[in-house]
Amino acid sequence: MEKTQKILTAAQVRNKTLLSFLFLFLFIAASVFTWKWLQKQPTEQAALKPLRKVLDVNESIFSGMFNSNRLAKTYRKEQAVSKVRVNGNYGMSEGFDPASWKLTLVKANGDSLFISLDEIKKLPRTEIIFNFKCIEGWSQVTHWGGVRFSDFAKKYGLVEETQLQFAGLRTPDNEYYVGLDMKSMMHPQTLLCYEMNNAPLPMNQGYPLRLIIPVKYGVKHLKRIGTMFFSNSRPPDYWYERGYDYYCGL
Numbered sequence: 001m002e003k004t005q006k007i008l009t010a011a012q013v014r015n016k017t018l019l020s021f022l023f024l025f026l027f028i029a030a031s032v033f034t035w036k037w038l039q040k041q042p043t044e045q046a047a048l049k050p051l052r053k054v055l056d057v058n059e060s061i062f063s064g065m066f067n068s069n070r071l072a073k074t075y076r077k078e079q080a081v082s083k084v085r086v087n088g089n090y091g092m093s094e095g096f097d098p099a100s101w102k103l104t105l106v107k108a109n110g111d112s113l114f115i116s117l118d119e120i121k122k123l124p125r126t127e128i129i130f131n132f133k134c135i136e137g138w139s140q141v142t143h144w145g146g147v148r149f150s151d152f153a154k155k156y157g158l159v160e161e162t163q164l165q166f167a168g169l170r171t172p173d174n175e176y177y178v179g180l181d182m183k184s185m186m187h188p189q190t191l192l193c194y195e196m197n198n199a200p201l202p203m204n205q206g207y208p209l210r211l212i213i214p215v216k217y218g219v220k221h222l223k224r225i226g227t228m229f230f231s232n233s234r235p236p237d238y239w240y241e242r243g244y245d246y247y248c249g250l
């Protein structure tokens with residue numbers, strides 16, 4: 001078959017060109033308008049309100065899809081790095097006395113339990129080697145040991161507590177704090193962690209106890225847990241207050 005070529009007149013070429021430029025102009029104008037409009041919007045938790053709305057909608061979609069049986073990919077021991085990056089030192093203040101540390105566990109009725117590291121070490125020990133991801137864009141395969149939060153909850157009779165929607169964690173000096181949805185806390189790969197690479201957790205990695213929660217980005221893996229509490233409303237969250245997503249799911 002022979003191809004028929006349409007020959008455009010000079011006037012037609014001019015019209016098409018004008019139309020193209022018109023579309024380009026409209027597109028740029030709309031972008032500038034949207035950008036200016038966005039800048040004028042109020043903020044909510046340090047994020048512009050419309051953007052915060054997008055984060056919240058994403059959260060409701062992804063938390064609705066959350067499946068506790070879906071596990072993060074795990075690796076072999078040899079794949080774990082020996083030089084583990086240290087990132088984020090909020091709440092890791094100098095005056096900390098590890099010898100007098102106990103985990104403060106605030107029960108739903110307001111009573112507190114004070115639990116030593118030795119007691120935590122008596123609970124069933126488990127390990128995980130997974131790819132630790134920070135929202136800054138780096139990731140590392142790392143190896144951790146500790147007790148599953150779900151086993152810990154069983155041992156300490158946290159029945160009422162684990163029916164609440166959130167857990168809140170904070171450092172002993174209250175400088176760094178995170179909030180976590182209970183489904184992610186009860187996920188089988190979520191650990192109260194006291195070992196790294198088969199050795200006690202180093203001080204700068206959160207000694208004596210940190211959270212390891214592979215279904216979340218690094219920000220939520222709070223180092224040096226001081227207090228843990230439970231609630232039906234979102235506990236305060238350090239990076240959420242500075243404009244980041246609350247959920248931070250992977």
Ligand SMILES: Nc1nc2c(c(=O)[nH]1)N[C@H]1C(S)=C(S)[C@@H](COP(=O)(O)O)O[C@H]1N2
Binds near residue numbers: 134135205
């Ligand atoms: N107490 C405390 N925990 C924290 C942080 C922090 O600043 N302070 N930073 C978080 C962030 S952003 C990341 S990526 C991981 C880094 O863990 P690492 O230092 O063991 O690599 O810790 C998280 N836990």
Ligand SMILES: [Mo]
Binds near residue numbers: 134
């Ligand atoms: Mo991070």
